[in-house]
Amino acid sequence: MTKYVAISFIAILLSACSSSSKKSEFSQQKEDLNAKELLQGIWVDDESEEPLMYVKGDTIYYSDAQSAPITFKIIQDTLYTYGNDTTCYKIDKQSEYIFWFHSMVDNTIRLRKSEDDIDSLSFVNRSTVIPIYTEVTKRDSVVNYDGIRYRAYVYINPSQMKVMKTTYSVDGLSMDNVYYDNVMHICVYEGKKSLFASDITKQMFDNVVPADYLKQSILSDMHFIKVDRNGFHYQAALSIPESVIYNMVNLIVSFDGKLTISSVK
Known part of the structure; x- marks a missing residue:
């Protein structure tokens, strides 16, 4: 029996910025390069102290090795990420060492920039991919x-x-x-x-x-x-x-x- 309906419905609910009209609208706007520069580096969760993401250039790398890197832009007060879906997050606060933004379920994600070199180990060996079969x-x-x-x-x-x-x-x-x-x-x-x-x-x-x-x-x-x-x-x-x-x-x-x-x- 076909069972793809559930995941499609979830994707529609969560992909708040995936419509072509919205893509066209924000793609025309000017990117905030100063905000992008402030976001460079490794960011850790303020509560758990765990590394969450590493930002280099226009790419975000997540600490989860299974997750693919995604490109991003900051336009006005919003972070846009471009993966399988285009997703937007409202930025609450940004400085050189603080980055707060709203997630898609309206949680506030509070990050601070890492000053610990050991946190970089969370972003090495990025080749982990889960195979369904490993041999013929x-x-x-x-x-x-x-x-x-x-x-x-x-x-x-x-x-x-x-x-x-x-x-x-x-x-x-x-x-x-x-x-x-x-x-x-x-x-x-x-x-x-x-x-x-x-x-x-x-x-x-x-x-x-x-x-x-x-x-x-x-x-x-x-x-x-x-x-x-x-x-x-x-x-x-x-x-x-x-x-x-x-x-x-x-x-x-x-x-x-x-x-x-x-x-x-």
Whole structure:
């Protein structure tokens, strides 16, 4: 069953500055370069004393190694960040050593600039990415139909294709986490004769899966289901990383090697 509705609704509620009209409006305004200069450096949470972000140039790096760097601008009294979503935060107070702003859930985030060199260790080794599969996984199904023996294979191949998923901290900060996608390879043999062999990527499902969901999902699994007069049935899973949200897609390989893709009813 398709389960992408919940995450789409959450994204609509939280992405307060994502409309094209607002993007156009603030993109025309002049950036406050003095405020950007004041924001350079490492900032720690005033209450927990934990490093939160490192600002260098026009980029913010979060201490969470899973989060991707994002670009930013300060226009008037607002901080704009540009990741998967464009997000705005109202600035309450800014000086050389203090930065207070309102999060998307209206919490006040109080930061102070770090003067401790050890805090820089929170922003090293930025290559951490969570893989769904770490090695090639092979599944081999032997089936008989109409007196003929077939082999239906699935290969799950980890790739270096990155998927960005927007997440929100408990304080209402928008962050883009990074994951690796997979490439599936399915092939069907009648004896030694190849009836079908092809790589399958999630982009092939753009006609049956909404674009917003497809962008943040991973092609996480593929299974051979059955063979009948229509051909060889497979089912692919498109899941949102670290969530229970998923979407299933049907694939049928006909006996003459044609691939048909459809959504699960």
